[in-house]
Amino acid sequence: MAKTHQVRVARVYDPPSGGAARVLVDRLWPRGLTKEAAALDEWCKRVAPSNELRHWYGHDPQRFDAFSARYLEELREPERAEALDGLRALCRRRDVTLLTATTTPDISHAAVLARLLAGGG
Template sequence: MSVRVHRVYDPPGPDDGVRVLVDRLWPRGVAKDAAHVDEWPKGLTPSTELRRWYHADEGSYEAFAERYEAELAAPEAVELLDHVRELAREGDVTLLTASKSPEESHAAVLLRLLDGA
């Protein structure tokens, strides 16, 4: 069992396991049936305000990650994060994002939190 991050634009792989979209907005140009998304926990995504702040280049990735982790302390996010942890205990999980740089996105923060649990 493992957790990994892939871009939602990449084709699904045979070892993806449960595919979890971790973006608040549906990715442009991707048909829902082609994405093979099993779960879409919008409450686990960064707030609109945080997302806009980060994409406007107003702060560093480290500052974004810190603010995002603070948002993930909210009860709904904690519950959803625990759910994804449980999925990972049962098998493979692939976190899907439309981010051009998944290694400097909220998906990387989620991956780090899930790997550390």
């Protein structure tokens, strides 16, 4: 079984720390942030949830479990699954920090992705 490195979640506005690959997983570019300040290794917008799902969820903590289940379903769609496979490959090579612009990263799609990637699932 291939080794999976550590996967973390952080806000894209946080300064880089450690040697982990910085991967933005939002569909839209974060407001007020330059590409230089973001210091990204990759922008993987194809793994972001659909606009419909994102708007339905609205970061309502009561909906997080339902959001997670629906998002995992979306990740089975061919384009998203291909992008997810790319993230899995990156996680086999090095530590990864999944970045999002949300103010609540612990209940975001990035948190769902991190659990999925860390579990190798």
